[in-house]
Amino acid sequence: MTAAGATADIVLADWGTTSLRAWALDRQGNLLDERRSDSGMGTLSRDQYAPELQRHLSVMGVPDETPVLICGMAGAAQGWQEAPYIEAPTDFAALADGAITIAGQAHVGQAHVGQTRDIRILPGIAQRDSARPDVMRGEETILHGLVCNGVQDGTVCLPGTHSKWADIAGGRLDGFRTMMTGEMFALLGDRSILRHTVMSGGWSDDDFITAVGEAHADPSRALAGLFGLRAGPLLFGDAVPHGASRLSGLMIGAEIASCLHSDGKPLHLAATGKMAAHYAKALTGLGIGFDMVDAELAVRTGLFDIASILWPERIPQRPQGGTTE
Amino acid sequence: MTAAGATADIVLADWGTTSLRAWALDRQGNLLDERRSDSGMGTLSRDQYAPELQRHLSVMGVPDETPVLICGMAGAAQGWQEAPYIEAPTDFAALADGAITIAGQAHVGQAHVGQTRDIRILPGIAQRDSARPDVMRGEETILHGLVCNGVQDGTVCLPGTHSKWADIAGGRLDGFRTMMTGEMFALLGDRSILRHTVMSGGWSDDDFITAVGEAHADPSRALAGLFGLRAGPLLFGDAVPHGASRLSGLMIGAEIASCLHSDGKPLHLAATGKMAAHYAKALTGLGIGFDMVDAELAVRTGLFDIASILWPERIPQRPQGGTTE
Numbered sequence: 001m002t003a004a005g006a007t008a009d010i011v012l013a014d015w016g017t018t019s020l021r022a023w024a025l026d027r028q029g030n031l032l033d034e035r036r037s038d039s040g041m042g043t044l045s046r047d048q049y050a051p052e053l054q055r056h057l058s059v060m061g062v063p064d065e066t067p068v069l070i071c072g073m074a075g076a077a078q079g080w081q082e083a084p085y086i087e088a089p090t091d092f093a094a095l096a097d098g099a100i101t102i103a104g105q106a107h108v109g110q111a112h113v114g115q116t117r118d119i120r121i122l123p124g125i126a127q128r129d130s131a132r133p134d135v136m137r138g139e140e141t142i143l144h145g146l147v148c149n150g151v152q153d154g155t156v157c158l159p160g161t162h163s164k165w166a167d168i169a170g171g172r173l174d175g176f177r178t179m180m181t182g183e184m185f186a187l188l189g190d191r192s193i194l195r196h197t198v199m200s201g202g203w204s205d206d207d208f209i210t211a212v213g214e215a216h217a218d219p220s221r222a223l224a225g226l227f228g229l230r231a232g233p234l235l236f237g238d239a240v241p242h243g244a245s246r247l248s249g250l251m252i253g254a255e256i257a258s259c260l261h262s263d264g265k266p267l268h269l270a271a272t273g274k275m276a277a278h279y280a281k282a283l284t285g286l287g288i289g290f291d292m293v294d295a296e297l298a299v300r301t302g303l304f305d306i307a308s309i310l311w312p313e314r315i316p317q318r319p320q321g322g323t324t325e
Numbered sequence: 326m327t328a329a330g331a332t333a334d335i336v337l338a339d340w341g342t343t344s345l346r347a348w349a350l351d352r353q354g355n356l357l358d359e360r361r362s363d364s365g366m367g368t369l370s371r372d373q374y375a376p377e378l379q380r381h382l383s384v385m386g387v388p389d390e391t392p393v394l395i396c397g398m399a400g401a402a403q404g405w406q407e408a409p410y411i412e413a414p415t416d417f418a419a420l421a422d423g424a425i426t427i428a429g430q431a432h433v434g435q436a437h438v439g440q441t442r443d444i445r446i447l448p449g450i451a452q453r454d455s456a457r458p459d460v461m462r463g464e465e466t467i468l469h470g471l472v473c474n475g476v477q478d479g480t481v482c483l484p485g486t487h488s489k490w491a492d493i494a495g496g497r498l499d500g501f502r503t504m505m506t507g508e509m510f511a512l513l514g515d516r517s518i519l520r521h522t523v524m525s526g527g528w529s530d531d532d533f534i535t536a537v538g539e540a541h542a543d544p545s546r547a548l549a550g551l552f553g554l555r556a557g558p559l560l561f562g563d564a565v566p567h568g569a570s571r572l573s574g575l576m577i578g579a580e581i582a583s584c585l586h587s588d589g590k591p592l593h594l595a596a597t598g599k600m601a602a603h604y605a606k607a608l609t610g611l612g613i614g615f616d617m618v619d620a621e622l623a624v625r626t627g628l629f630d631i632a633s634i635l636w637p638e639r640i641p642q643r644p645q646g647g648t649t650e
Contacts, residue, residue: 085560133557179548183517193487222545223547223548227502235458240455251548
């Protein structure tokens with residue numbers, strides 16, 4: 001029996017701080033095999049990236065001549081090899097121009113040297129504006145996926161440890177902003193005095209939505225309401241709202257208030273799993289319309305499109321702005 | 326040579342989470358001796374309080390019959406012995422009624438049993454309001470000290486790990502609110518992704534005051550401006566503002582915006598050391614008038630006054646509302 005990846009024309013990977021997700025695809029973009037691991041920039045030293053990737057490629061049976069395209073923190077200065085930021089505002093095709101080739105894996109012209117594989121990493125995007133300096137790595141490829149799927153104008157919310165909110169105009173990235181919502185929730189819930197009262201007890205959607213509404217109406221509540229998460233249980237015991245729900249709601253409500261412009265443009269929520277569910281509840285509770293995009297499908301769409309620019313001999317380019325087959 | 330504390334009529338102590346400060350005074354309130362240590366609720370088990378206190382009393386030569394009055398976290402449920410909260414709104418004389426006597430140190434009537442010392446701990450104050458639940462332990466005694474020194478109406482800012490803002494009306498505590506400003510600064514500066522960029526480099530008063538102004542004008546900046554403290558140095562290197570100054574300014578500016586009512590009442594800043602200097606700069610930068618109160622002197626004044634209520638045979642009561650001799 002042949003491994004599923006033996007006929008792969010391209011391998012795409014989203015390699016972040018805490019995980020690696022790799023997909024083997026054929027030239028039409030059909031998924032042949034995939035791999036996930038918890039080996040991210042946070043745990044890997046520079047020389048561990050190549051063997052870690054090869055391990056997954058071997059399991060999938062991917063031939064040595066199949067190229068690999070990577071986005072995410074693997075391209076950070078402290079990652080595998082730095083892919084310097086391109087600058088916003090920008091179109092997303094510029095990501096292809098900014099891709100770097102992994103040293104020691106170089107190809108000469110179109111000819112591979114020996115058995116070395118062609119591995120490239122996409123750049124992140126920097127907003128070099130001293131009043132609102134910002135950076136992203138990985139999210140730009142999700143955004144490109146949305147544009148490939150027809151999003152030309154609108155706001156995109158990409159929730160996470162560091163949530164990104166991006167403005168897309170004419171299919172280009174106009175600007176973006178980052179909120180440390182997920183990290184703040186973890187710091188306060190796990191390491192602050194609130195840990196005693198916040199992390200015990202269950203989750204309540206009602207308490208979450210109430211807190212989202214409070215902080216959205218008055219973002220200063222996100223900080224001013226925190227100590228009540230300790231004092232409330234001290235004074236009222238179990239008769240107070242579920243702390244984790246309230247803490248999460250305060251942070252997410254303030255994020256939406258700070259990041260969503262009231263410009264009437266369509267809002268796209270690009271997320272997966274629990275994060276998608278939380279933000280969808282928050283937006284719905286606020287009466288804000290949005291459409292939901294699967295962030296994992298979007299990053300694959302974005303990577304595949306850039307791969308068709310970088311390796312046109314392998315992957316036929318699809319018309320821009322349409323839907324995927 | 327006799328130890329300075331041998332003639333002490335009273336020992337006062339502020340025993341918090343991270344430190345103990347104890348003062349031996351005569352009946353007129355003159356300071357005879359003092360002791361400081363880093364042994365607070367955070368490091369002491371319940372049975373370590375008595376020997377720790379006695380160690381300091383012995384060094385000062387305080388006689389066994391001299392009583393001790395304590396305020397602060399030593400009276401918390403997880404401290405030496407719980408002194409249950411009294412409830413706001415309240416006058417400060419109620420602190421005397423709420424004082425507890427350390428078990429095993431009890432006196433019968435006015436007669437001491439054997440050599441056991443009369444040791445009492447003051448209660449904290451709870452705001453049992455489900456919309457703004459709050460608690461304090463230690464700060465109430467500073468506030469009482471201000472009232473003893475003539476403050477009848479106004480707002481008092483008590484900066485710290487958990488800053489308290491109190492409303493005093495007619496010499497009573499009307500209400501209060503807590504901001505986790507100091508803890509938030511420490512969490513973000515030491516444990517978040519900002520630690521790499523925030524804690525390197527020096528301090529700039531100008532950058533601090535600019536950030537105070539930004540967050541005071543728009544408290545949502547306190548969260549929305551955080552990631553820029555990482556992205557700025559990544560993109561602009563040393564040409565960006567000093568991170569710690571900006572982080573501190575964002576937190577303090579948001580605190581002042583959230584906690585200071587614009588009711589025109591006088592503002593009193595009760596603090597010591599670096600904290601006093603930072604908040605004074607922030608308020609001055611915002612053009613907000615205030616008077617500065619030494620929080621350590623105020624807590625002694627408050628403790629001494631309560632001691633005169635609890636032990637009238639030892640300490641003659643002073644007229645209320647006047648100035649100290």
